[in-house]
Amino acid sequence: MNMASIVIFIFTVIYITAGNANTGFVNVQCKTENVGQYGQLSLLECAVKTSQEETDLEIRAVSWKKEGVDEPLLVFHRGGTTKQPGYSFAEPSWNSKNMNVSLHITNTAVEDQGVYTCTVVTDRGVITTETSLKVTAKYSKPTIISEPEKITQSTGGTLVCNSVGGYPKGQIRWFGELNEDWTKSAEMEVKQTKIGLFNLSSKLTLLQGSTYSKYKCAVFNTSGGKEDEATFEVPEGRDASGRLVVIGSLIVLLVVIVILYRRRYRRGH
CATH class of the missing domain: 2.60.40.10 (Immunoglobulins)
Known part of the structure; x- marks a missing residue:
């Protein structure tokens, strides 16, 4: 039996035993869309919220799955956590009394973009909520x-x-x-x-x-x-060699004018 089958079995059993409990005062609130930077740490924000009447809530199981992926990314059950490489609870010392069930994704890749499902089983019932991740990467300087x-x-x-x-x-x-x-x-x-x-x-x-x-x-x-x-x-149309040719032509023209002027002067005298 693979990990996905085990998770389905665990949550089926828990759902049967806890599904009849009142979940009206317990909810899992997730940020609708999360934005992650390529190659960086991404956060999918989810937290269990209770009314003032609910106290001493106990989380019995947590499951994180990505749409289109068979294997769960992270599963908590009976005090132990099973996870795929690159995924973890956002709270390093997370336990069943911690209401922050947010997910961390390390070294975010383009393929991490998509819809995620967070399922939380408490002693009051089962709650499932969806959230999404949008991945971005900045372009290099042109x-x-x-x-x-x-x-x-x-x-x-x-x-x-x-x-x-x-x-x-x-x-x-x-x-x-x-x-x-x-x-x-x-x-x-x-x-x-x-x-x-x-x-x-x-x-x-x-x-x-x-x-x-x-x-x-x-x-x-x-x-x-x-x-x-x-x-x-873009440089001007006339390059350095072209300018030298023009300058050289002007010098030659000037010399010719001086020579002609001298000849006319000598003839005049």
Whole structure:
């Protein structure tokens, strides 16, 4: 008999013996939605609440299960606790007199997102309540590279913005030097990794002769909030070698003017 079968048997027996008790003054209150950060400790808040008339309440059993998972995550019965790795009571020294039955999830993963059921059996009866966990992960600071590596305002090219390791799926948006939105002119690619996180990449093509001096790439989460941004400055169309050519041409022209002037001066005399 596996752990799930044992739990079902235990709670069936307890329900038969305690189910006829009055649960009207005993309730399990859970936070409707809990938010956990990827890789961090998450808390599913649940507590047993009693009326003033109820005293000396005893918790006989507790079970935490996740929707879609057969095996219970945590079970308390007859003074002992059985749990899966990564799950525990939020109270380290929890006992049957402690009304805080909240669940801790260590090293939260994307797969931990979902609906959870907390069942509490007391000497007054059985109460079952649901709560949910939403997992989020912040995207990395965007980075911008150009293709080709050296572009100018006159040559044009492509800007590529990358931001990785976020959850849920976000969006990359582009802005010009006057903060105008260029997102519709870009192409975004989304890839989901094996661990469930998203990598975002967006390409913005700069047309020759119509390129601004500055572009900004920003990453937004699924709620529309901006997490971070990066700026790319496009050099002027005329590079250093071009300026040297122009300066050299002006010097040559000046020399020619001086020579012609001297010749005319000598002829005049």
